[in-house]
Amino acid sequence: xxxxxxxxxxxxxxxxxxxxxxxxxxxxxxxxxxxxxxxxxxxxxxxxxxxxxxxxxxxxxxxxxxxxxxxxxxxxxxxxxxxxxxxxxxxxxxxxxxxxxxxxxxxxxxxxxxxxxxxxxxxxxxxxxxxxxxxxxxxxxxxxxxxxxxxxxxxxxxxxxxxxx
Amino acid sequence: xxxxxxxxxxxxxxxxxxxxxxxxxxxxxxxxxxxxxxxxxxxxxxxxxxxxxxxxxxxxxxxxxxxxxxxxxxxxxxxxxxxxxxxxxxxxxxxxxxxxxxxxxxxxxxxxxxxxxxxxxxxxxxxxxxxxxxxxxxxxxxxxxxxxxxxxxxxxxxxxxxxxxxxxxxxxxxxxxxxxxxxxxxxxxxxxxxxxxxxxxxxxxxxxxxxxxxxxxxxxxxxxxxxxxxxxxxxxxxxxxxxxxxxxxxxxxxxxxxxx
Numbered sequence: 296x297x298x299x300x301x302x303x304x305x306x307x308x309x310x311x312x313x314x315x316x317x318x319x320x321x322x323x324x325x326x327x328x329x330x331x332x333x334x335x336x337x338x339x340x341x342x343x344x345x346x347x348x349x350x351x352x353x354x355x356x357x358x359x360x361x362x363x364x365x366x367x368x369x370x371x372x373x374x375x376x377x378x379x380x381x382x383x384x385x386x387x388x389x390x391x392x393x394x395x396x397x398x399x400x401x402x403x404x405x406x407x408x409x410x411x412x413x414x415x416x417x418x419x420x421x422x423x424x425x426x427x428x429x430x431x432x433x434x435x436x437x438x439x440x441x442x443x444x445x446x447x448x449x450x451x452x453x454x455x456x457x458x459x460x
Numbered sequence: 461x462x463x464x465x466x467x468x469x470x471x472x473x474x475x476x477x478x479x480x481x482x483x484x485x486x487x488x489x490x491x492x493x494x495x496x497x498x499x500x501x502x503x504x505x506x507x508x509x510x511x512x513x514x515x516x517x518x519x520x521x522x523x524x525x526x527x528x529x530x531x532x533x534x535x536x537x538x539x540x541x542x543x544x545x546x547x548x549x550x551x552x553x554x555x556x557x558x559x560x561x562x563x564x565x566x567x568x569x570x571x572x573x574x575x576x577x578x579x580x581x582x583x584x585x586x587x588x589x590x591x592x593x594x595x596x597x598x599x600x601x602x603x604x605x606x607x608x609x610x611x612x613x614x615x616x617x618x619x620x621x622x623x624x625x626x627x628x629x630x631x632x633x634x635x636x637x638x639x640x641x642x643x644x645x646x647x648x649x650x651x652x653x654x655x656x657x658x659x660x661x662x663x664x665x666x667x668x669x670x671x672x673x674x675x676x677x678x679x680x681x682x683x684x685x686x687x688x689x690x691x692x693x694x695x696x697x698x699x700x701x702x703x704x705x706x707x708x709x710x711x712x713x714x715x716x717x718x719x720x
Contacts, residue, residue: 307520307521307522308521310520310521311517311518311520311521314517314520315513315516315517328590328593331589331590332590332591335586335587335590335639335640336639336640337640338640339640339641390512391512391516394509394512394513394516395516398513410513412478413478413509413510413513413514414510414513414514414517416478418480419475419480434470434471434474437474438470438474441474441477441506441509444509445502445505445506445509448505448509449505
């Protein structure tokens with residue numbers, strides 16, 4: 296117990312993942328807080344010597360799944376529209392918005408896999424354990440997620456983007 | 461494309477994108493890609509997305525925390541104080557170059573077979589960071605049911621737990637909650653001043669043979685903690701809103717009230 300790495304030290308990592316997962320800042324921080332509260336009450340289930348960060352992602356996944364089931368829609372997509380339209384479009388900014396839009400458009404199950412692997416650098420094995428799915432499912436979701444993001448980033452299926460000059 | 465480029469499949473391509481192939485296999489996959497421009501373009505696009513994701517979201521790791529989130533202004537959900545800790549830690553980790561952030565405990569007396577004590581401060585700081593920002597549910601049982609609260613927590617902790625009165629210090633009891641074992645059950649009392657500054661008192665049962673200790677000070681993120689052990693119980697008084705001197709004065713008041 297005495298050497299347990301600090302949960303608090305991992306908050307920035309949780310925030311990064313949450314931000315990418317739910318898009319909007321306050322919703323992301325709410326997810327982090329709900330995760331910490333859950334983690335706090337479940338701390339006795341955490342096994343010493345295992346990766347605390349992966350365990351926290353597992354907790355966050357469960358919290359998030361429950362929230363998604365409670366049908367709380369992601370709002371990032373619509374909120375971006377007005378800002379996007381009135382801003383002078385620069386290459387990088389546009390790229391970032393395309394990326395956010397593409398990630399937000401993924402089904403949650405695919406988004407989670409892509410973010411845990413590509414952003415949080417978890418192995419496929421760790422990702423499978425965090426999400427409680429077989430590794431084959433990780434690979435197929437990853438493949439589908441990447442292909443969708445690539446298609447959107449290249450303008451296929453991203454019709455809305457054409458509206459902006 | 462030679463015989464020994466064993467079949468490269470979709471999984472290999474993703475493992476290449478994510479940098480998860482051993483050197484030999486990586487070379488094989490790259491040789492395979494080298495003669496398949498379409499696949500190579502696809503793999504490069506996937507890898508670019510990895511980089512773009514990090515470029516976009518790494519900034520969250522050291523985001524500055526808006527002032528209104530750490531100040532005493534009204535907050536919807538004062539969770540943001542924990543965000544302040546987060547950014548503080550990001551800076552600390554960058555400066556210290558360590559992955560796991562260590563608790564800095566200043567020991568007032570020589571540590572003597574009390575390995576668990578910094579954990580007390582650490583857990584208390586964590587509990588503070590978790591619940592002090594809450595606006596809607598900071599406590600399980602409110603101060604309006606103080607008798608019930610104290611009886612309930614005493615029963616769960618197996619001892620006479622009391623909630624100190626801190627009105628003289630401008631702090632009123634908000635209420636309390638029971639926290640999970642550490643290793644035994646833990647009580648947390650929360651106090652708040654008129655401007656909304658919060659302090660929590662974390663109380664846990666200690667082993668039977670614990671002596672008394674002096675006050676010790678620790679700091680975890682922006683949460684300051686004074687902690688001590690007094691016979692049966694370990695106490696930790698935490699706050700992100702009070703400075704060290706204010707917190708020490710309060711800790712003295714708490715100590716005196718618990719030891720009349």
